[in-house]
Amino acid sequence: MPDHTILSPFAEPLRRALRARAADGAVPPLADVDPHATPGFDGDKADGKAALATRSEELTRLQELLFAQSTRADAAGPAPSVLLVVQAMDTAGKGGIMRHVVGAMDPQGVDVAAFKAPTQEERAHDFLWRIRPHLPEPGFLAVFDRSHYEDVLVHRVRGLSPLATVEERYGLIRAFEEEITAGGTRIVKVMLHISKEEQRERLEARLDEPEKHWKFNPGDVDERAHWDAYMDAYRIAMERTDTETAPWFVVPADRKWYARLAVQELLIETLQGLELTWPEADFDVEEQRRRLAAG
Amino acid sequence: MPDHTILSPFAEPLRRALRARAADGAVPPLADVDPHATPGFDGDKADGKAALATRSEELTRLQELLFAQSTRADAAGPAPSVLLVVQAMDTAGKGGIMRHVVGAMDPQGVDVAAFKAPTQEERAHDFLWRIRPHLPEPGFLAVFDRSHYEDVLVHRVRGLSPLATVEERYGLIRAFEEEITAGGTRIVKVMLHISKEEQRERLEARLDEPEKHWKFNPGDVDERAHWDAYMDAYRIAMERTDTETAPWFVVPADRKWYARLAVQELLIETLQGLELTWPEADFDVEEQRRRLAAG
Known part of the structure; x- marks a missing residue:
């Protein structure tokens, strides 16, 4: 059997184990989720790193298979695509996900878009513009x-928009994502969940190394005062x-290796x-063989 | 000394060894360049693969250093950026360069753009549009x-534009690239050079594997009849x-491992x-430490 039959290292599908919405239909407070846990995974850090490398081959194969769909001429509709949304508090490990999970795939079929504070032009438009x-x-995977x-999120916590506007946006987002889905895109939305204490340690680590100072933003410390409101x-x-x-x-993202393995899965x-x-x-195929042999 | 002082595996700078323009100012015919050669590199395939992995760390470090420039607030002008242009006959290994050289860098700071046959809208505009x-x-590296x-290239060989138009474009391209350079972008242009015989073998290999059929385009065989005109x-x-x-x-790109190592370097x-x-x-820094310790 080929490599790609290697099974998931998780005890159950993560789409069930990590789903934000509980079986009773509600989304419980984030305080109920342990950021240090490793749901569905039995091993330690070394096991997790080994599993990431092994499963990377399967992810790469599947992403190539997705990319190959873009060449189908006979398709009834557009080829499928995938959108991974990654949200998190600062230092939660978005960068590591990009390097170690997204970066393991073929850059030809993967597009990463980083959304920073909007420009003046962007602010002048609807937020989805x-x-x-x-x-x-x-055929592409966008991240x-x-x-x-x-x-x-930040608009609600810091009052960058009136609450009524924020409230309206939830419905606009649902409609937007429904439209995208109807167009053939599968959407996966991930919140990397770290503890406030872990964030402090990671920010301190950035201060400890001059080569990391460029990644430190004093504004990130300001946001810590609003931690509970963000949650x-x-x-x-x-x-x-x-x-x-x-x-x-x-x-759960206090253990970087777990978060990477989970997003990969x-x-x-x-x-x-x-x-x-x-x-x-x-x-x-045989005709093309003959043509090639001829010159 | 840190890892990044590991020296280039090449006997001389590749910017000199692989430059298309010879010392006498002319660009010699491609027939004069052996596609199977490994200029400046003494080792075999195993050595080449090992060197690629080792040097990948240095490339990753340098690309992060480039990306870090985008955060400079004190810059006199825009932060620098890099543009790598990869051109080649089909099957010459562009995909492998993207996966193994470009893909080893952080996707957050790297943008790959694949230019296929232009759309109707694109054709209605200037070719640089x-x-x-x-x-x-x-701060970004674009490929x-x-x-x-x-x-x-194809426009000249297949007469998709009048020759006078093609002739005019060389000057337009020079002016365009001069403008980009003036804006802070370093440009590196690479032609992956394979032999016609090697291409035949690679196309045959695609026909041999049903999982590779989607990569095969009968039009690529048509282009082989114009090989010398393309060169x-x-x-x-x-x-x-x-x-x-x-x-x-x-x-030289008949040996995939060499081409990857050379583009990386x-x-x-x-x-x-x-x-x-x-x-x-x-x-x-100390003030930020105090603020973090406080909460």
């Missing part, structure tokens, strides 16, 4: 490093925008769910 | 998988657009040439 150009093309959710804003956002087709997952499960097959040749 | 949006932002050079069009394009600030390099040399340093803190 700057998002649309970065949606995945058919959002922050996203349209900033407009209901609440995350819970509300997930409660209001988690749907069957655009689900939210809470990934969520991508694998999503790609497997597409049940893709390699496109068949739309040409005569 | 679709290129501009993909130029690197300050073009094919580029504006298609408009003087001539490449030579003319390099002759007319190789400049000190936007140089062309011919990378050309990127390293380019980044080293920027002589970047880590941005210094624009905040009081």
Whole structure:
């Protein structure tokens, strides 16, 4: 059997184990989720790193299979695509996810978009205006490093928009994501969940190394004073925008190796769910062999 | 000494060894360059693969250093950026360069743009119109998988534009690249050089594996009939657009491992040439430590 039959290192599908919405339909407070836990995974850090390397081959294969769909000429509609949304408090490990999980795939079929504070031009438009150009093309996997959710997270906590506007946006986001899904895009939304204490240690580590100073932003310390409000804003956002087709997952992230392994597996499960097959040749293979042999 | 002092595995700078323009100022015909050679590298395939892994750390470090520049608030002008243009005949190994060289860097600071046959909208505009949006932002490394050079390569060989138009484009490209350079972008242009025989073997290999059929395009076989015309069009394009600030390099590519190692080293040399340093803190480190300790 080929390598890609290697099983998931997790005891159960992560789409179930890490889903933000509980079986009773509610999204529990983030205080109920232990950021240091490793749901579904039995091993330690060394096991986790080994599993990441092994499963990376499967993710790479599945992403190539997705990319191959873009060449289908016979498709009834556009080829499928995948959108991974990553949200988190600062230092929670978004960068590591980009390097170690996203970076392991073929850059030809993967687009990473980092959404920073909006420009003046972007602020002059609807909050989804700057998002649309970065949606995945058919066959592509797009990754959002922050996203349209900033407009209901920081905007809610810091009052950057009136509360009524924030409230309206949850519905606009649901409609937006429903539209994207209808167009053939599978959406996976991840919140990397770290503890406030772990964040302090990571920020201190950045101060300890001059080569990391450029990553430190004093504004990140300001935000710590609003930690509980952020956790609440995350819970509300997930409660209001988690749907069957655009689900939210809470990934414990105090252990970086676990968060990476979990996001990798969520991508694998999503790609497997597409049940893709390699496109068949739309040409005569033997005829092409003869033409090649002739010159 | 830190790891990054590990020396280049090449006997001399590749910017000299692989430069398309010879010392006498002319660009010799591609028939004079052995696609199977490994200029400047003494080892075999195993050595080459080991060197690629080792040097990957240095490339990653330099690319992070480039990315860090984008946070400089005190900059006199925009932060520097790098543009790698990769051109080649089909199967020459562009995909492998993207996966193994470009893919080893942090996807957060790297943008890959693949230029396929232009759309109707793109054809309605100047040939550089679709290129501009993909130029690197300050601190970024952009990679073009094919580029504006298609408009003087396939257009010349297949007569897609009048010859006078193609002739005019060389000058337009020089002016365009001069403008980009003036804006702070270092340009590296690479032609992956394979033999016609090696291409035949690679195309046959795609036919042998049903999982690779989606990568096979019968049109690629048609192009083989124009091989010599393509080699001539490449030579003319390099002759007319190789400049000190936007140089062309011919990378022998019959051995995939060599081509990857060489492109990696050309990127390293380019980044080293920027002589970047880590941005210094624009905040009081001790004050931030106190604030963090307080909460």
